[in-house]
Amino acid sequence: DTAVSQTPKYLVTQMGNDKSIKCEQNLGHDTMYWYKQDSKKFLKIMFSYNNKELIINETVPNRFSPKSPDKAHLNLHINSLELGDSAVYFCASSQGPFRAGGYQETQYFGPGTRLLVL
Amino acid sequence: SQELEQSPQSLIVQEGKNLTINCTSSKTLYGLYWYKQKYGEGLIFLMMLQKGGEEKSHEKITAKLDEKKQQSSLHITASQPSHAGIYLCGADPTAQMNRDDKIIFGKGTRLHILP
Numbered sequence: 001d002t003a004v005s006q007t008p009k010y011l012v013t014q015m016g017n018d019k020s021i022k023c024e025q026n027l028g029h030d031t032m033y034w035y036k037q038d039s040k041k042f043l044k045i046m047f048s049y050n051n052k053e054l055i056i057n058e059t060v061p062n063r064f065s066p067k068s069p070d071k072a073h074l075n076l077h078i079n080s081l082e083l084g085d086s087a088v089y090f091c092a093s094s095q096g097p098f099r100a101g102g103y104q105e106t107q108y109f110g111p112g113t114r115l116l117v118l
Numbered sequence: 119s120q121e122l123e124q125s126p127q128s129l130i131v132q133e134g135k136n137l138t139i140n141c142t143s144s145k146t147l148y149g150l151y152w153y154k155q156k157y158g159e160g161l162i163f164l165m166m167l168q169k170g171g172e173e174k175s176h177e178k179i180t181a182k183l184d185e186k187k188q189q190s191s192l193h194i195t196a197s198q199p200s201h202a203g204i205y206l207c208g209a210d211p212t213a214q215m216n217r218d219d220k221i222i223f224g225k226g227t228r229l230h231i232l233p
Contacts (some may be wrong), residue, residue, distance in 0.1 A: 040163075041151055043153065044160065045161070090220075112221070
């Protein structure tokens with residue numbers, strides 16, 4: 001029944017490692033997102049894919065790379081992890097993408113992945 | 119586990135009218151956050167409430183957390199077209215409100231403003 005799922009829910013790893021966080025949605029949505037939650041609980045958008053095409057790519061280090069094998073999945077791969085990457089990462093999906101001045105689709109959030117880099 | 123229910127799911131109001139969106143929790147709210155979806159920017163942080171009875175305002179938007187800390191309301195006065203969008207409430211899952219705790223989200227309320 002889970003609409004948007006993320007794995008793992010918790011990830012503890014050493015600096016310098018490469019890790020991936022997976023996201024899957026079973027809502028039939030076309031658009032998926034990755035957000036980073038900061039210490040003040042602000043959520044900053046990182047990437048958005050619509051039908052496997054990258055449509056939002058905010059300023060994030062090149063070490064972060066999204067991969068969308070199909071429109072139900074958007075994985076986040078992080079190379080050479082740094083201490084500052086420790087955060088909660090949320091995946092979300094919506095029926096359609098952001099459109100300037102247009103109809104906005106509600107985003108459904110996954111449970112989040114807490115990443116701790118030691 | 120804690121669940122947040124937002125009501126209404128969708129709201130249509132005439133420009134200039136006041137409106138209220140509610141966020142009700144199945145458990146005590148320790149930290150309650152209001153966000154708005156914004157094109158190109160994802161979720162915009164609006165306000166955070168923590169204490170029972172607390173009320174905060176920003177421009178024409180006022181958010182309150184009830185004394186029992188199980189419900190929050192977002193009130194918009196004299197609504198404008200710029201207020202249209204999707205509002206989400208989020209909550210800290212524990213009283214510790216650790217910086218790395220994952221926020222729990224409501225399902226969102228879609229607000230339409232008619233000219």
